[in-house]
Amino acid sequence: MGKSGSGKTSMRSIIFSNYIARDTRRLGATIDVEHSHVRFLGNLVLNLWDCGGQEAFMENYFASQRDQIFKNVEVLIYVFDVESRDVEKDMHYYQSCLEAIMTNSKDAKIFCLIHKMDLVQEDQREKIYNDRVAELKTRSLPLQVVTFRTSIWDETLYKAWSSIVYSLIPNVQLLESHLDNFCRICEADEIVLFERMTFLVIAHSTRVDNGDVHRFEKISNIIKQFKLSCSRTQGTFQSMEVRHSNFAGFIDYLTGNTYVMVIMSDPTIQSAATLMNISIARKHFEKLEGAQFSSRMPSDAERDSFLTTGGLARATQLGMPPMNREAKESKEQTQAWESSLNRIFQTMHGDDTAKYLAYFKARLDVEENYTRSLEKLITSSKGGSKNFNTNTNTGGNNNYNNNTGGGAGGGGGAQGGGSSFTDPEDIPTTLQMAYDALLDTTQQIYIRRRPFLKLLKTLTGALVGLKETHEKQRKIHKETVKPVFQLFAETRLSTVPKLKRAYDQRCRDVEQVQVHAMEDSEHLPVRERLKNLASSTGAAGRLAKCKRDMEESDSEYKTAVHSLEVYRVQRERYYDSSFQAMQNMIKERGTKCRQCLEAFVVSERDMIAGAKEDIDRFSVVVDCIKPSGDMDQICATFKKDINTHPKPVLYENYYQKSVPEGVFGTSLSAYVRKYRHPIPLVIVKCSEAIDRAGLRREGIYRVSGRHAQIMNLKKQFETNEEA
Numbered sequence: 001m002g003k004s005g006s007g008k009t010s011m012r013s014i015i016f017s018n019y020i021a022r023d024t025r026r027l028g029a030t031i032d033v034e035h036s037h038v039r040f041l042g043n044l045v046l047n048l049w050d051c052g053g054q055e056a057f058m059e060n061y062f063a064s065q066r067d068q069i070f071k072n073v074e075v076l077i078y079v080f081d082v083e084s085r086d087v088e089k090d091m092h093y094y095q096s097c098l099e100a101i102m103t104n105s106k107d108a109k110i111f112c113l114i115h116k117m118d119l120v121q122e123d124q125r126e127k128i129y130n131d132r133v134a135e136l137k138t139r140s141l142p143l144q145v146v147t148f149r150t151s152i153w154d155e156t157l158y159k160a161w162s163s164i165v166y167s168l169i170p171n172v173q174l175l176e177s178h179l180d181n182f183c184r185i186c187e188a189d190e191i192v193l194f195e196r197m198t199f200l201v202i203a204h205s206t207r208v209d210n211g212d213v214h215r216f217e218k219i220s221n222i223i224k225q226f227k228l229s230c231s232r233t234q235g236t237f238q239s240m241e242v243r244h245s246n247f248a249g250f251i252d253y254l255t256g257n258t259y260v261m262v263i264m265s266d267p268t269i270q271s272a273a274t275l276m277n278i279s280i281a282r283k284h285f286e287k288l289e290g291a292q293f294s295s296r297m298p299s300d301a302e303r304d305s306f307l308t309t310g311g312l313a314r315a316t317q318l319g320m321p322p323m324n325r326e327a328k329e330s331k332e333q334t335q336a337w338e339s340s341l342n343r344i345f346q347t348m349h350g351d352d353t354a355k356y357l358a359y360f361k362a363r364l365d366v367e368e369n370y371t372r373s374l375e376k377l378i379t380s381s382k383g384g385s386k387n388f389n390t391n392t393n394t395g396g397n398n399n400y401n402n403n404t405g406g407g408a409g410g411g412g413g414a415q416g417g418g419s420s421f422t423d424p425e426d427i428p429t430t431l432q433m434a435y436d437a438l439l440d441t442t443q444q445i446y447i448r449r450r451p452f453l454k455l456l457k458t459l460t461g462a463l464v465g466l467k468e469t470h471e472k473q474r475k476i477h478k479e480t481v482k483p484v485f486q487l488f489a490e491t492r493l494s495t496v497p498k499l500k501r502a503y504d505q506r507c508r509d510v511e512q513v514q515v516h517a518m519e520d521s522e523h524l525p526v527r528e529r530l531k532n533l534a535s536s537t538g539a540a541g542r543l544a545k546c547k548r549d550m551e552e553s554d555s556e557y558k559t560a561v562h563s564l565e566v567y568r569v570q571r572e573r574y575y576d577s578s579f580q581a582m583q584n585m586i587k588e589r590g591t592k593c594r595q596c597l598e599a600f601v602v603s604e605r606d607m608i609a610g611a612k613e614d615i616d617r618f619s620v621v622v623d624c625i626k627p628s629g630d631m632d633q634i635c636a637t638f639k640k641d642i643n644t645h646p647k648p649v650l651y652e653n654y655y656q657k658s659v660p661e662g663v664f665g666t667s668l669s670a671y672v673r674k675y676r677h678p679i680p681l682v683i684v685k686c687s688e689a690i691d692r693a694g695l696r697r698e699g700i701y702r703v704s705g706r707h708a709q710i711m712n713l714k715k716q717f718e719t720n721e722e723a
Contacts, residue, residue: 001076075109082114094136155218174288175288179205190210190262258289350589353589360596364456
């Protein structure tokens with residue numbers, strides 16, 4: 001018990017529900033009373049009542065539910081928030097609890113936890129804790145109270161709950177005595193026994209003192225966190241061995257409900273020997289654990305059999321006894337009940353939500369990549385076009401300057417001045433207009449996809465929130481319902497049949513005693529009959545004893561049946577509650593997924609319609625492309641002038657005027673390319689003259705050797721070849 005927000009549910013979830021500290025932040029306030037049935041050490045069931053701490057509930061506990069809440073209480077755990085500002089009201093509720101306990105459960109043990117000590121400055125923790133403890137002990141008189149400082153962020157929580165659970169374990173001193181013997185036989189420094197599920201310390205034996213008084217709680221915290229890490233990776237914790245230069249530590253399971261830690265410092269003892277001793281001791285401690293929760297205690301001979309070192313000489317194989325028909329039917333029935341419950345939890349899990357969530361996440365990644373690619377394409381296309389225009393203009397200006405300089409150096413500088421031309425990309429051709437429209441259309445598609453991308457993020461977040469909420473509800477229902485189902489199954493399949501068999505056996509014993517008494521009395525004389533009737537050791541005494549045993553068995557059997565009916569009603573209520581929660585989850589999943597799909601369809605339809613409009617507009621621009629018109633428009637910017645067709649530069653002889661045609665000194669191929677004539681006319685004329693006059697003279701194909709005449713002839717041809 002404790003005020004709302006003091007941390008009761010958080011510490012219960014950490015110890016018994018395998019929560020880690022940071023996961024308790026999502027736990028809500030407890031409403032009224034939450035009943036939890038926690039199985040501890042296999043056969044010990046702890047009925048935890050987590051009472052809501054709101055003022056309305058607290059007043060109701062002491063007024064109308066006083067007898068129901070505080071009757072048959074074994075342990076009262078009252079949690080104080082160390083940072084509470086209304087300490088006086090906390091004390092008032094605490095004293096009201098003590099008054100109710102003294103009235104209804106006089107033998108209850110009282111534990112007070114000063115919680116959230118991690119929020120207090122370290123140098124002030126001791127003083128604040130001591131002051132609070134002194135006040136609690138004063139106000140608790142005449143009852144005795146045990147106090148602990150606790151925090152969910154360190155090992156103090158395990159220390160407190162280990163001490164609380166330790167006080168509830170029956171015959172724990174016997175268990176510790178056997179641990180002492182085991183520790184002495186193994187020559188171990190220390191042996192610690194942990195509960196399997198919670199990893200709380202339930203017993204220990206120490207032969208060598210250790211200075212760290214919090215070592216047990218630290219180990220519990222470390223191994224518990226390691227077990228949770230294993231479970232998250234689909235693994236299970238079974239055993240551990242830690243070796244150091246000064247010691248060796250072994251953690252292994254001892255029974256089905258406990259783990260044992262053995263600390264050895266003797267280097268001469270091999271690890272195999274320690275592990276073998278643990279293996280051999282399992283059978284003894286399993287037998288001891290079974291007797292610990294039954295009416296029969298082990299005999300002196302059985303206890304002494306383990307004290308001899310010969311008991312640890314060799315390991316024996318442990319086998320499971322054959323399963324009889326009744327046990328097999330009980331197992332099948334339990335599996336059928338669990339299957340009906342697991343089907344609800346499996347349906348709660350919601351594969352549909354996971355499928356839609358996976359689709360929208362994948363679609364979101366695709367859309368983000370596509371949108372980024374569109375943005376990059378638009379930026380690079382526009383930037384590349386601009387850079388190309390700049391480079392083209394710059395290059396044209398440079399060439400223009402170079403040509404101007406070259407013309408001046410050659411004497412024809414007037415040829416390269418005063419010219420200008422238009423950049424081809426500045427000409428508004430239909431092809432250029434189509435390209436601009438293409439970029440604009442792409443940009444419009446990018447703009448239209450941004451709201452769709454935002455919608456996908458919203459839908460993904462909504463489905464994630466719904467899935468987390470349903471998963472949290474599923475875990476809460478599972479943690480609440482499963483212990484009730486297990487308790488009902490155990491009572492229905494084990495406890496009630498066992499008590500019924502015992503009751504039937506007692507009834508048969510009474511009948512047998514009656515039959516034997518009648519048969520014996522028929523053969524005895526009257527005096528012996530009267531003597532047996534007067535003697536308590538005769539048949540009448542045996543009959544009375546059998547009847548008392550029968551009545552006790554009948555009472556136990558009847559109580560078990562009544563308890564079974566309570567568990568059955570509670571089981572049905574929890575099952576119906578889980579089934580209703582499953583229906584609500586299915587409905588919520590369907591509604592949420594339908595809303596998401598409707599928003600998705602509307603946005604997709606709008607985006608497609610907008611894209612169609614953009615493409616239709618762009619198709620009009622595409623239809624307007626006219627290559628011939630573009631050619632005429634571009635060609636109109638070009639004109640035939642001195643820059644496009646420069647004037648020829650003539651050869652100027654120093655003694656004569658400039659010669660328009662230079663024939664001599666030119667190759668025949670160059671002559672053909674220049675004048676489009678296959679054979680130079682000078683060659684034709686010379687050949688005709690030689691053929692006409694030279695054939696009649698001696699020395700065919702010979703002309704006058706006078707050089708001056710030949711040069712004069714060449715100049716005449718170059719002046720005007722046609723003449």
